[in-house]
Amino acid sequence: MKNLVKDIVQNAAQKAFDNDMLPSSQMPDMEIEAPKHDSQGDLSTNFAMVSAGIQKMAPRKIAKALIAAMDPVDFIDKVEVAGPGFINFFLRPSAWHPVVDQVLAADERYGASDFGRNEKVQVEFVSANPTGPLHVGHGRGAAVGDAVGNILAFAGFSVSKEYYINDSGRQIKTLGTSVWFRLLEMAGRSIDFPDDCYKGEYIKDLAGRVLAAEGPDFVNLSDDAAIAVCARYAAQQILGDIRNDLASFGVAFDQWFSEQSLYDSGRLQQTITDLKALDLVYEKDGALWFRTSDFGDEKDRVVVRSNAMTTYFASDIAYHQEKYERGFDRVIDVWGADHHGYINRMAASIVALGKKREQFQVILVQLVNLLRGGKPVQMSTRAGEFVTLKDIVDEVGKDAARFMFLSRSYDSGLDFDLEVAKQKSSDNPVYYVQYVHARIAGIWSKAAEQNLVADKDVTRGKNLHLLVEKEEINLIKILAGFPEQVQKSAATCHPHVIFTYLMSLASAFHVYYNRHKVITADSSLSQARLCLVMAVKKVIRNGLALLGVSAPERM
């Protein structure tokens, strides 16, 4: 619709120039948009205002000339100049009816596009260390990363979702130590449990499982050997739990990438060799430093410590190089806001090794405030007391949790109230939207009982010309806007755009539902309305799917 109107404007501008009503034929960078108020028409363009400089004329004069040059079009009711020079188009209902056909025909692909031109994008998210269960923050990161991946894919990007497993290094050893000491405690030894070890209950649980698997003689092993066994076993178990929790949360990764594999394959050593060959590193105080400050970082960073161990940063450089070698044009990392200090050095390393800055993007997800009935839930990671993602999914359900995580821009902190997320009421936005889907399903089953619709798989609308009510046209306008919202969401990597869209579509439907009966005595009109609400149902489903939320037939 917007493109149609744009063509009309451009043709009129050309014609006005040909007739000497406008001095220049140069087209400005105009916008066609839906105005805020009904009195301002259905669509509006700022053509005249942005042309003022080109035409050297007052905007309202340009607008008048343009309208005068416009050919009459059957679906346009009237065109007028308003405000500082907006040109407002008032459309007839018939202008909007084809949208319903488009939705029904495209079905689960309605809203999809080739906007991304198949560009290969990798989205890496969660990537929590396998040293403990996922918590609320990971939940928000998981919801965001997964939704961004879905949205980019829907918008025509070739997307791969990946989880980076930090299964190497000190924290895994700490995990092994933690389990080992708990195990010794169980075996009756008196142990001073170290302060820097993990203290959660799950560690004791793991210790019990190791003991059961290895047998009573296990406690006689040397510390080093036992810790290695415990570490391997515990990391494996925890990773398995993480996979299960994410699966329950509706998140599926295309790839799980092990940090340890970078050591095993020699990829990490290769990266160090490359850095030396390119003179990007130097030695100081016995350590090897990367000249990241030459590429926008605040200071240089150590990649090999004076004890010959590589840093986490070194693994990450190798890992990101490996990503680009796999052919990704763009790499998106989803990180918690507390890691923002890491962005510049990562970006610097990527630029230093020959990629463009735009090929690396970090989505920083701000922190989650977990509340219960408006009061903060006290958590202490150190003491091992925290609400896990699994706890939340068990308590409020996958759909409510995901919808809540995606309801706000990740640039803002998020208040997540367990009581609200659990409520099956209007306080809870997920039901507001899902209810639309279920209501329409209900209407359709009633219609089927009355044999109103012969074919449930409608691929185009019937009697659409009968849709003339204000609420019906409004609904169709919103349906027409879905593809654009998907693109906006993809272009900005902001899933809450879809959330906001769904809320407005759901609201428009509820208004319509309360004011008009879909099934009436008039079977032709009923059919037309059934097609309209079916289109709404499909768009709700498509939008929810992007956010990883289900669309129930019944509630």
Next chain:
RNA sequence: GCGCCUGUAGCUCAGCUGGAUAGAGCAACGGACUUCUAAUCCGUAGGCCGCAGGUUCGAAUCCUGCCAGGCGCGCCA
């Protein structure tokens, strides 16, 4: 001290690649079920868009400086 994010209705937040009269939910008050699901809808009330400058025909939106809150500034990961 430096960096990132945030500041919009009583509360939680949309709107931020500049446009017309700044929106929604919750909370408050008053209404609507013999009807396809009241998990809904309608109405009322509620605003120096943190403050001060600047750019512009036009600023919640862009720039600068303040103020306030959150987070971060390791040869940790």
